[in-house]
Amino acid sequence: MSAQGPTVPPVLLPEILEFSPQLLLDDIINFANEAITNAVDGLEEFLFRWAADRETRVRDDWDSTQEVEQGLVAFQTLLEYHTDIAFDFFETWSLRNIFAIPADLPIVVPHQEGLDLDYPAELETDLMTEVQSLRKKIDAQRRFKRLLTRSVRLSAAKARRSEKKLSELSFLQDPLLHELGQIPDRFESMFTTVSSLPPLTPETTAALTQLPLPDPGKRPWELSRTGYIDWAAKQLLTKVRQRSPGVGNSTIESTTALFDAIGAAQSLENIAKYESVRSSQEAQQQPTLPQDVEMDNLD
Structure with missing residues (x-):
C-alpha cells in the first residue's frame, strides 16, 4: 500500500x-x-x-x-x-x-455554508x-x-x-435406606426386651417340650378325631341355619329348636358310622381333605 x-x-x-x-x-x-x-x-x-x-x-x-x-x-x-x-x-x-x-x-457542507466555525482548538x-x-x-x-x-x-x-x-x-x-437405618435400633430394643425376661425354669422347659407340634401340611379335620368332629358339627350347623333362618343359638329355646331340626338320633348315628369308617381308613393310610361332606342323610 x-x-x-x-x-x-x-x-x-x-x-x-x-x-x-x-x-x-x-x-x-x-x-x-x-x-x-x-x-x-x-x-x-x-x-x-x-x-x-x-x-x-x-x-x-x-x-x-x-x-x-x-x-x-x-x-x-x-x-x-x-x-x-x-x-x-x-x-x-x-x-x-x-x-x-x-x-x-x-x-x-451545504447546511454549514456561511457559518462561523472558528472555535478554540x-x-x-x-x-x-x-x-x-x-x-x-x-x-x-x-x-x-x-x-x-x-x-x-x-x-x-x-x-x-x-x-x-x-x-x-x-x-x-x-426412603428404604431410612427404614434400613432404623433396623439396628429396633434390634437393640428387641435384645434389651429379651434380656429383661426372666430365665426359663426346668418345669417350664419340660412343659414346653411336651406340647404337641401341629403339622403345617394338614388341615384341622386331619389332625385328630376331635378336630374332625368339630369340623363336621360346624358343617351341620351351617346347613341347618341356611335352611331354617329363624333358628338361633343364643337361648335354650333356640338350642332345642336347632337339635330338633337336626334330628338328634339319626344325625348322631350317621356321625358314628362315618367316624368308624374314617378311623379304619386312618389306620391304613394318610387321610385326605374331604371335598364335600354329604350331609343329606342327616336332614
Whole structure:
C-alpha cells in the first residue's frame, strides 16, 4: 500500500454521509462475532449428539462431555483471535482509505455554508479526547460481553455435569435406606426386651417340650378325631341355619329348636358310622381333605 498523505479528522463525515463510519465498521464486526457464536452453538449441538451416539455404540468410559466442551472453547477462542486481528486491519484500512478526506481538499457542507466555525482548538481537542475515551469503553464492554457469554456456556456445561452426577447419586435419598437405618435400633430394643425376661425354669422347659407340634401340611379335620368332629358339627350347623333362618343359638329355646331340626338320633348315628369308617381308613393310610361332606342323610 502506498504512503498515505495527511488527512483531516473525520468530523464532517457523519454529517455528509448521515451515519458514522465507525459505527458502520462496528456493526460489521458485531455481525462477524455473532456469526462465530452461531457457528459454535451449532457445532456444539452436533458434537454432543455425535458424542452421545458414540457412547451408545462403543460403551466405554470415555468422558465425552469434558472433551467436547474443551474443544469448543479452544475452537471459539481461535476463531475470535483471528477475527479480531482481521477486522482490526479492516477497520484501520477503511478509516485510512475509504473514509479518509485529504487535508488539502476544501469541504463545505451545504447546511454549514456561511457559518462561523472558528472555535478554540482546545475545546475541539477536549471533545475528541472524550470521544476516543468513550470508544475505548465501548470496545471494552464488547470484549467483556464476549467473556460473559463464554462463561455462561461453561457454567451451563458444569451444571449439566452436576445434574448428571446428582441423578447417579439419587438412590441415596431412597426412603428404604431410612427404614434400613432404623433396623439396628429396633434390634437393640428387641435384645434389651429379651434380656429383661426372666430365665426359663426346668418345669417350664419340660412343659414346653411336651406340647404337641401341629403339622403345617394338614388341615384341622386331619389332625385328630376331635378336630374332625368339630369340623363336621360346624358343617351341620351351617346347613341347618341356611335352611331354617329363624333358628338361633343364643337361648335354650333356640338350642332345642336347632337339635330338633337336626334330628338328634339319626344325625348322631350317621356321625358314628362315618367316624368308624374314617378311623379304619386312618389306620391304613394318610387321610385326605374331604371335598364335600354329604350331609343329606342327616336332614
